[in-house]
Amino acid sequence: MIKPWVFEFLPELGSPSMEPDPHDVATLFARYLDLWVHDEALGFEGIFFSEHHFGRSYSPSPNLLIAALGPRTKRLRLGVMGVVLPYYHPARVVEEIGMLDHLTGGRLEIGTAIGVPQELARLNMTMVEARERNDEIVTVLDAALANRVVSHHGKYFSFSDLRLLPRPLQQPSPPRWTTVVSAESARRAARRRIKISTGFNLTQTIKRIFDAYREEADTAGFQATPDYFALRRRVTVAPTADQARVYAQAVAERLKSFVAEDERLSANVPDAPAPSGGFTLSEDEFITGTPKDVAQNIIEQCRAVGAGNFLTVLNWSAPFAEVAHAHELFGREAIPLLRTAP
DSSP, X not given: OOEEEEEEOOBOSSBTTBOOOHHHHHHHHHHHHHHHHHHHHHTXXXXXEOOOOSSSBSOSOHHHHHHHHGXXXXXXXXXETTEEGGXXXXXXXXXXXXXXXXHXXXXXXXXXXXXXXXXXXXXXXXXXXXXXXXXXXXXHXXXXXXXXXXXXXXXSOEEEEEEOOSOOSSSSOOOEEEEOOSHHHHHHHHHTTOEEEEOSSOHHHHHHHHXXXXXXXXXXXXXXXXXXXXXXXXXXXXXXXXXXXXXHHHHHHHHHHXXXXXXXXXXXXXXXXXXXXXXXXXXXXXXXXXXXXXXXXHHHHHHHHTOSEEEEEESTXXXXXXXXXXXXXXXXXXXXXXXXXX
């Protein structure tokens, strides 16, 4: 079985040169909340929200989306892939985790990330500093989930004997995730027994990353089953293959400028600028076709890398009506194939 998740970007309205009507923004939030509630009936495992700042996405504080959606759903797992730790004090991160786990009735998934370079740079934060802050906060998070009282004295944060409340409903902790783009970051996650998610790269590259995790897990003395791994891809789905290709071309056009801004990426999007970076936006990142076609492609890629979870970015940044139709098609026709895949 492959567990299907929504990976939600929540695209902004307008552009840097055109500010949308606030009432249109309010309508967009309401429509997406209704869509996510409907995703539960469509059979999605859960929703991972993303965190982005300063443009392109209306998700600067995705924990608020979880708090809004939790009372309206009963089964969906809800998380962030991931909370950009360098922006926050570790005490706030820990205590929000506890609150959200209770507000969702024990359906929270914990996901963390270092952040996107161009967004961090807007706050004059280098990637070196972001990694240091991330590592320090992760250390506090590890301690806080294991102990009622926490002390920490590091480069960026220092405190003694803090009781961080409330404790999560799921004990000893909600499931924990982190995003990775290299074998070494996968090995670090395995040493902490944290699940991993990745995308962008070729399937064979991702297999090497996941294999590194499995090797480290063997050394650490636990079996990394397929449930420890999530493959994230951009899926463009439509009733016909021809219509899906039209939609996919529009996705590629929207991605051009987005990719150009991210210094980590080298691009394989037609006509897109190609900055040097840490990973490649490969052809495997794009899955296009009818629900049956995309389900088969997803199954093949998940089998190739050994992933038991698939995070789907459906019709990325398309108009809402197209996105809603894509959710319906994927839920009704692709999800049953994923859930019954050997």
